[in-house]
Amino acid sequence: MKIWTCLVALTLISACGDDGGTDTAGADDARQVPPTSGKVAMRTWLAEGHYKQWTCESGAHDATIAVSPHGKQRICSNDVLAMHGDGEYPVDAAAVKELYDAAGAEIIGYAVYRRVKPGSDGGSWYWYEEVPDDHPAPHDDDGIVADGLGDSGPAQSICVTCHALAGTDADHPGQDFVYVQVQ
DSSP states (O other), rough: OOHHHHHHHHHHHHHHHSSSSSSSSHHHHHHHHOOOHHHHHHHHHHHGGGGGGEOOOOSSSSSSSSSSOOOOEEEEEOOOHHHHOSSOOTTEEEEEEEOOOSSSSSSSEEEEEEEOOOSSSGGGGGEEEEEOOOOOOOOOOOEEEEEEETHHHHHHIIIIIITTTTTBBTTTTTTTBBBBOOO
């Protein structure tokens, strides 16, 4: 009876451990990949600050590329993104861009992206951006500029339209929808 109870418990634990969804990663994985299930999960994950343990730029600065609409910022790349070489980034490559006020003193928003599947289009990435109410970027009443895959909506028309140019010329450095890979 004791062995049977243990087997049932182990089976239940295994079955509950991963339902195949994007956001069921273990604790270590959850620290390395942002959720893709919407603003509530993203806000919680950002507040936990796991990304601050990634490879990050030293502090807030003006946008690295002249065409950036993000203003003062600091970018952090997860291990998958930071350690990758040339070519398409692997699934779960991700970055968080802290958006700062004009003085570079206070975080006022975030831009986050994560590759969710192989592919050469923006729909292979999840895009999230949140800004304050008075920000000039188009956003909803909750400050959300984009929240979803880059194959439709604002994620496509705003994020992908710009990031698709990464690596195309000197004004658009980087590769594969990523302008800055923090290593």
